[in-house]
Amino acid sequence: MQCREVLEQLAAYADVEVLPRDLQVHVDACEDCRIELAEYRTLLAATRSMQSVAVETPSWLLPTLTSVVRDNAEARKASRERLAKLSDPKVITGGVLVAAGVAGALLFRGRRRRKRTFATRLRQSIAGA
Amino acid sequence: MNDVPTRVIEACKLGDPKGFEELVRLTHKEVFSLALRLAGNEQDAADIAQETYVKLLRAIRQFRGESKFSTWLYKVTSSVALTRLRKRARDANVLLEREQWHAFPAPASAGPERKAETRLLHERIDEALGELPEGYRAVVVMKDIYGFPLEYIGRELGISEGAAKVRLFRARQRLRQKLGDIAPGAEQGDQDAVS
Numbered sequence: 001m002q003c004r005e006v007l008e009q010l011a012a013y014a015d016v017e018v019l020p021r022d023l024q025v026h027v028d029a030c031e032d033c034r035i036e037l038a039e040y041r042t043l044l045a046a047t048r049s050m051q052s053v054a055v056e057t058p059s060w061l062l063p064t065l066t067s068v069v070r071d072n073a074e075a076r077k078a079s080r081e082r083l084a085k086l087s088d089p090k091v092i093t094g095g096v097l098v099a100a101g102v103a104g105a106l107l108f109r110g111r112r113r114r115k116r117t118f119a120t121r122l123r124q125s126i127a128g129a
Numbered sequence: 130m131n132d133v134p135t136r137v138i139e140a141c142k143l144g145d146p147k148g149f150e151e152l153v154r155l156t157h158k159e160v161f162s163l164a165l166r167l168a169g170n171e172q173d174a175a176d177i178a179q180e181t182y183v184k185l186l187r188a189i190r191q192f193r194g195e196s197k198f199s200t201w202l203y204k205v206t207s208s209v210a211l212t213r214l215r216k217r218a219r220d221a222n223v224l225l226e227r228e229q230w231h232a233f234p235a236p237a238s239a240g241p242e243r244k245a246e247t248r249l250l251h252e253r254i255d256e257a258l259g260e261l262p263e264g265y266r267a268v269v270v271m272k273d274i275y276g277f278p279l280e281y282i283g284r285e286l287g288i289s290e291g292a293a294k295v296r297l298f299r300a301r302q303r304l305r306q307k308l309g310d311i312a313p314g315a316e317q318g319d320q321d322a323v324s
Binding site: 058062074 | 145250251269276297301302
């Protein structure tokens with residue numbers, strides 16, 4: 001293998017413990033490529049350790065985030081409480097009774113109207129005759 | 130990130146606003162750091178952080194403790210960030226083409242003096258990351274810093290695992306070129322990296 005060929009592949013093998021045999025043979029024999037591999041591995045070790053390194057946050061970030069989260073959480077809480085009130089058995093029973101009452105009243109009114117219509121028609125037909 | 134105490138997570142699951150406020154206090158630096166490393170600029174990173182927490186409010190009940198909370202939080206953050214990056218790329222076709230330069234702020238922690246060299250290297254890497262095109266930066270940040278699997282990264286970026294791998298190697302090559310000599314104790318780094 002030529003150095004150029006090896007150098008192109010090192011980025012792919014920086015996090016691999018056992019290199020392919022031909023690559024390993026070259027790296028063992030070539031100091032430049034060995035150093036380059038070590039550089040890649042140092043870079044990788046450094047990037048891996050960056051997860052625990054937090055960047056400096058702007059001073060306005062925490063108050064902004066806290067306020068957004070608080071507002072959202074409170075809105076969700078209020079919405080959940082409204083929903084919980086609606087699902088209270090007493091509220092549901094009351095709602096059912098009111099709905100039944102309204103339905104009954106409408107039914108009764110409809111029947112009376114139909115009876116009245118029939119009686120009116122009957123009277124009109126008798127008068128006509 | 131130190132993992133978030135269970136009591137805070139439970140409070141959040143119950144929808145307690147104070148629980149969420151504490152969660153933000155405990156995690157915002159890490160969320161912002163990942164968002165900044167992916168987005169490359171402070172304003173986008175702040176928007177991503179905000180969107181992440183709003184998403185978290187709705188989704189926290191789905192967290193069952195099967196993984197560390199920090200891992201889950203990083204997933205939510207990266208998902209929000211990459212959705213924005215994808216949208217931005219669609220809008221302007223910039224994901225790979227546009228080279229962006231944004232200066233990353235220095236690391237927040239003023240650690241002990243003996244860690245000064247590492248800190249300096251972290252700063253240089255953050256700076257070099259900021260110079261990478263977004264598509265390369267996203268892959269290298271998620272894989273090499275946050276340890277996400279390539280298959281997951283590919284899915285989140287809407288590319289194949291193979292394409293994600295190619296981007297990763299190219300991103301590493303670019304970082305390597307930008308950083309020049311970084312390993313005075315090369316043999317030591319060699320051992321650390323594979324251990």
